[in-house]
Amino acid sequence: MSEETPVWKALNLAMDAEMSSDDSVFTLGEDVGLYGGSYRVTQDLYARYGEWRVRDTPISEGSFTGLAVGAAMAGLRPVVEIMTVNFALLALDAIINMAAKIPFMSGGQFPMPLVVRMPGGVAKQLAAQHSQRLEHTLMNAAGLRIAVPATPQDAWWQLRQAIRSNEPIVLLEHELLYFSKGRLDTDLPPPPMHRATVRRPGKDLTIISYSHMANLALKAAQRLSSEGMDIEVIDLRSLRPIDWDCCVNSVRKTHHLLVVEEDCGFAGAGAEIVATLAERCFPDLDAPARRLAGLDMPTPYNGTLETASIPTTAAIMDTVRQMLVPGEIS
Amino acid sequence: MKRDTLLSMLHDMLLARAFEERAAQEYTRGNIAGFLHLYPGEEAVAVGVLHGAEPNDYIVSTYREHVHALVRGVPAEKVMAELFGKRDGCSGGMGGSMHLFDQERRFMGGYGIVGETYPIAIGIGYSIAMQELPEAVICFFGDGAVNQGTFHESLNMAALWKLPVLFVCENNRYQIGTEIHRHSAMTEVYKRACGYRIPSEKVNGMDVLAVHQATRSALQRIREGTGPQFLEVETYRFRGHSMSDPGSYRPNVEVQAFKDEDPVTVVLEESIPDFPTESQLEALGRDNIVHLTGHMRQQGYLEMEDVTRMKGEISKLVDKAVDFALNSPEPDMHDAWRALYCNRGQEVLI
Ligand SMILES: Cc1ncc(C[n+]2csc(CCOP(=O)(O)OP(=O)(O)O)c2C)c(N)n1
Numbered sequence: 022m023s024e025e026t027p028v029w030k031a032l033n034l035a036m037d038a039e040m041s042s043d044d045s046v047f048t049l050g051e052d053v054g055l056y057g058g059s060y061r062v063t064q065d066l067y068a069r070y071g072e073w074r075v076r077d078t079p080i081s082e083g084s085f086t087g088l089a090v091g092a093a094m095a096g097l098r099p100v101v102e103i104m105t106v107n108f109a110l111l112a113l114d115a116i117i118n119m120a121a122k123i124p125f126m127s128g129g130q131f132p133m134p135l136v137v138r139m140p141g142g143v144a145k146q147l148a149a150q151h152s153q154r155l156e157h158t159l160m161n162a163a164g165l166r167i168a169v170p171a172t173p174q175d176a177w178w179q180l181r182q183a184i185r186s187n188e189p190i191v192l193l194e195h196e197l198l199y200f201s202k203g204r205l206d207t208d209l210p211p212p213p214m215h216r217a218t219v220r221r222p223g224k225d226l227t228i229i230s231y232s233h234m235a236n237l238a239l240k241a242a243q244r245l246s247s248e249g250m251d252i253e254v255i256d257l258r259s260l261r262p263i264d265w266d267c268c269v270n271s272v273r274k275t276h277h278l279l280v281v282e283e284d285c286g287f288a289g290a291g292a293e294i295v296a297t298l299a300e301r302c303f304p305d306l307d308a309p310a311r312r313l314a315g316l317d318m319p320t321p322y323n324g325t326l327e328t329a330s331i332p333t334t335a336a337i338m339d340t341v342r343q344m345l346v347p348g349e350i351s
Numbered sequence: 352m353k354r355d356t357l358l359s360m361l362h363d364m365l366l367a368r369a370f371e372e373r374a375a376q377e378y379t380r381g382n383i384a385g386f387l388h389l390y391p392g393e394e395a396v397a398v399g400v401l402h403g404a405e406p407n408d409y410i411v412s413t414y415r416e417h418v419h420a421l422v423r424g425v426p427a428e429k430v431m432a433e434l435f436g437k438r439d440g441c442s443g444g445m446g447g448s449m450h451l452f453d454q455e456r457r458f459m460g461g462y463g464i465v466g467e468t469y470p471i472a473i474g475i476g477y478s479i480a481m482q483e484l485p486e487a488v489i490c491f492f493g494d495g496a497v498n499q500g501t502f503h504e505s506l507n508m509a510a511l512w513k514l515p516v517l518f519v520c521e522n523n524r525y526q527i528g529t530e531i532h533r534h535s536a537m538t539e540v541y542k543r544a545c546g547y548r549i550p551s552e553k554v555n556g557m558d559v560l561a562v563h564q565a566t567r568s569a570l571q572r573i574r575e576g577t578g579p580q581f582l583e584v585e586t587y588r589f590r591g592h593s594m595s596d597p598g599s600y601r602p603n604v605e606v607q608a609f610k611d612e613d614p615v616t617v618v619l620e621e622s623i624p625d626f627p628t629e630s631q632l633e634a635l636g637r638d639n640i641v642h643l644t645g646h647m648r649q650q651g652y653l654e655m656e657d658v659t660r661m662k663g664e665i666s667k668l669v670d671k672a673v674d675f676a677l678n679s680p681e682p683d684m685h686d687a688w689r690a691l692y693c694n695r696g697q698e699v700l701i
Contacts (some may be wrong), residue, residue: 047481073481079511084470084504091474094459095409097481099474118464119471127452127460128443128686129693164691187694 026205028198031173032062032138034207035180036100040070043098046184049076049085050102059104060140060199082108086115086137093135094123098184106141106155106193113158120189121164132187136180142233142283143331144196149319152327157289159191160261166190167260168214169232173203175258178211186214193260195233217264219271223253226277226345229268229294231257234281234332241337250345260290265297272302277344278310283331286314313340352560354652360398360559361647361658366665367394367418370427373669374417374434378594382677383434386463387448388415392589392609396521397422399562400489400584403570409457409479409488411472414449415521416461419491425453427668428675437679444682445690466499468492469518473505476514476579487515487573495526497540503547506579510547513578517569518544520583521556527592528600541583549581556586557612589613 026034040046047070052059054067054077067075078085082103089099103109109116116137124133143152159167166188170176176194183190212218220239230238235256242252253271257263272278278298280291291312298310315331371389378387390397393415401410401422412419420430425441433440434448442452449463459475462468472490479486496502497520509516520540524531531538544551550572554565562584569580587609591598598606647653 076512079504079507081504081508084473084501084508087467087470087501088474088477088505088508091411091459091471091476092478093474094471095475095478097478114464114467115470119462119467123452123460124693125687125691126442126446126450127454127690128440128445129690130442130452130454131460132694134694 024205025202026173027200027202028170028173028176028194029061029200031177031205032180032194033064033066034205035177035184036063036066037069038207039181039184040066040074043184045096046098046100047074047076047092048100048102049078049089051078051080051104053077053102058102060194060196062102062138062199082111083115086112087119089135089137090115090119090123090133093120093133093189094131098134098136100136100138100184103137103139105151105196106139107151107153109137109139109155112137116159116165116189116191117162121162124188125164133189134184134187135189136183136192137190138180138192138194140194140196140199142195142197143315143320143327146322146324146327147320148322152320154193154284156193156260157284160290160293164189165261166215167193169193169258169260171195171198171232171235171256171258173205174209177205177207179214179258182211182214193232197233198236201236215259215262215264217255217257217259217267219253219267220256221252221254223251223275225251225275226279226341227253227255227268227271227275228279228281228337228341229255229257229271230281231260231290232283234283237332237334238281238337241334241341244334245338245341248342250341252341263294263297265301268294268298269301272298273305276305276307278306279337279340279344280310280312280314281332281337282312282314284315285317286312287317289314308344311340311344313337354647354650356402357647357652358657358661360402360563361653362661362665363398363402363422364394364559365661366421366427366668367397369665369669370421370430370672371417373673374431375590375594377431377434377673383448384436385447385449386414387434387594388592389590389594390415390418390588392613393521393523393556393586394418395559395562396519396556396584396586399556399559400519400566400582403563403566404487404489405570407457407486408570409459409472409475409486410491411459411468411475411488412451412461412491413465413468413493413496414461414463415493416451416491417448420451420453420458420461423453423458424456425451425458427672429453431672432676432679435676435679436681437676438682438686439675439679443686443690445687465496466492466501468496469501469505472516472518473509473514476509476516477512479515480512485574487517487570489517489519491519491521493526494520494522494524494531494540495529495534496520497543498535502543506544506547506549506581509579510549513576515573516579517566517573518549518579518581519566520581521586522583523586523588525588525592525601527596530600539583541581544581549579550577551581551583553583553585556584587612
């Protein structure tokens, strides 16, 4: 099967596939059951699997995420949906102190087959408390893995892999991607969940990005090709661990590095990527590496300012031009 | 009650006291570091509750959990080795005093963040309920922990979905140095459970038989499908909150009053060379061991020689635990990485 499918549907199919093949998989979260999920990811599952496996919860992020940790310790494979990443702040104790630490603190006795799915990112004028990404926070919790699917194919692959894995995995889903469509072939064998992918090969400059921003970077690269610039676009797919080999190989080839991220640049994924690549391939760089990131401010409600606070396709193109045509624009 | 059951409860109370006092010594000697929260005074709670549980029930505990683990059957040497941070400790030296785990005995961990035990417990309860198994979860926490948000969130979910969880509040009246009247608007903890329609009762935690009885009935109700149950067990810790706390905020007369009800000193203290007589026991008040031993003597279950022998065995057991811990190797970095990646299998990450 290979057809145009929206991301939400790919996730929904992945949930269904895993729930039907393994009785220990269950999902819980606010409005995931009867209502079908805020972004339709759990649509129809309640009718199919009943309330014990598709559980509507009270608004108690800290405890229902912790509940999933306990259930995972007792042999189930929970998939938690936190309505948006913003509310995950209330569940950070369960995610960081519990899920990420228990396998280690127990000396390896307890597996942690836990998946926490969270929509997030800057959508459309949702204001500061509903427009964040928290990858910078989660990336620093040793013991957690973070997957950031940008396409329906990756959403399908990575959710299924995450459910089958025995490690605690956070799936950061971008709110703007749920209804974007792409090819989904459910028969294709998946690459390892943490493997980055070169979405577009090129020889002049490497853009490293992930999630929604990887799609913008790809668009920018396609447009820049008409200006004679051949840009390579890497979609990380995983923020912990990061596929450094893929990044290093690319920089060795293009000698130019730009990281594009929606999260604010301060102490974020881009900082980590630039620092590590500076250590690993400094002599290969022909120019300083750069980051294009969200501004270091809460997301404004005003639509114009909101757009101006995060990278756009045009901004990515501008930055690339500045890097490849020195002196052209300042 | 069977003689063997009573004797093993007495044994565990004495072991608990001896183990903890020895841990304090080893801490002073520098063999144990970090935070060490000891249990003397509270033995009747762990023993009463855990002897009421079945082997396939799960236990979730806090950072004051050595005795919970011991009574659950985790070997004393594995607990001591964990306090020493050694490779043969029950968590491989990665957890320490506050994080004892034993998967085989369904000892689901000690947690260092106040209020974490509830969600873990309801999650295990959820797993049991979903699979309709005849098991239960026992969730321990202190009086200070009932003001954490997870208490209310988790009790609500437990009651809503009738999860098989026995909540046990070890009310020792203090959250570190803050007395219960200064940390809780409602000091009768058991009443809080009523807000979630969870059957609850207050139990005298210096009376091991009362704790045991209340636990048996509560677990019985859970197995009949009644849903979660709640016990507030009133107890007292004789030591400070941890080794770094001398406990100076408590008036001497208060500590002394509770020590007079000490569950175990009557048997352990050298100043009472023989097992006390009936009249000595009566003079000591409503002591735990008084209840237990009085009962056992009435039934003709207990002879002085039994106690002497038991004390001897226990002190050997604790010595052996310390030797074992001293001789166990230090874990190396390889062990640490293996613990971190324990569930990764053969997958090689970049
Ligand atoms: C979330 C959190 N806040 C604060 C602490 C520090 N702390 C450790 S134990 C404790 C007191 C807890 O008292 P209680 O629940 O009554 O248990 P007890 O020590 O008396 O057994 C505090 C405040 C902590 N570990 N976790």
